[in-house]
Amino acid sequence: MSAKTINITYWVLTILLALAMAGDGFGGVTKQQTGIDVLHHLGYPIYFMVIVGTAKLLGVIAILQNKYKTVKEWAYAGFSFTLFGAIASRAFAGDAIIEFIPPIIMLVFLFAAYYFWKKFNQLKSTEL
Template identity: 30%
Template sequence: MNSQKTSYYIVLGLFSAAVIGSIINSIINYDEIALVFVKLGYPTYLIYILGLFQSIGILLILLNRPHWSLEWTYAGFFMNYFLGAIAHLAIKDGNGASAVVCIILLFVTYVQSKKMSDMKTEVRFLERPEYS
C-alpha cells in the first residue's frame, strides 16, 4: 500500500505541475496563447474559462473526496486534453505530445485513486464487521 500511495502522489504531483504550469503560462503568455487559440479556431475568451475550470478541477483532484464532482473533473480534464491534442493534429500545429502525456498521468492518477479508495473501504469493513 505504501508503494501504491507513493506512486500515486508522484504522478499526482507531475499532473498538478503540468496543470498549474499551463494555467500560469496562459496568464504570463496570454498574447501567444490567444494567437494559438485563434489559429485553432477557438474564441480567446475560452482561455479564461479553461483557466478557471482547470484551477477548480486541480483543487478537487488534490482534495480527493469521493463525490460525483470528482468523476466529472476527471472526465473534463480528459476531454480538454484529448480534444486539444486532436485540434493541434488537425491543423498540423505540433503533435499534441504534451496533451497525451497529461492524459496518461490523468489516467494513472484516476486508477490509483480508485484503488486507494477501494482499499480504504475494505479496511473500514474489516475494522467494523457487522454481526447479525
C-alpha cells in the same frame, strides 16, 4: 503492490498533473502570449482561454482534495475532455505529430493518477 506504494504513486502523479494543469490554467487566466498564439492558430476565440483556464484551476483544486469524490470524478472527466480536445484540435489544424506529444503525455499521467486513486480507495474500503 502495497497500499503505501499505491498511495505514494498516486500522489506523485497527481501533484505532477496538478502542477501542469495549474500552470496551464494560470497562463489561460492571465492570457499569456503563447496561449494566444496557439488559440489563433487553432481558430478559437481568446476568451476561451479564460474559461478553460478557470476550469483547469478549479479542476486542480478538485483533484487535490479527497472529501468530495464526485467532484473529483468530474474534474478527471473534465481534464480528459480538455486533453482529448487538444489532441483533436491539433489533428484538425494539421499540426505535426510532435504537437500531439504534450497532451498525450498529460493524458497518460491523468489516467495513471486516476487508476491509482481508484486502486487506493479500493484498498481502503477492503481494510474497513
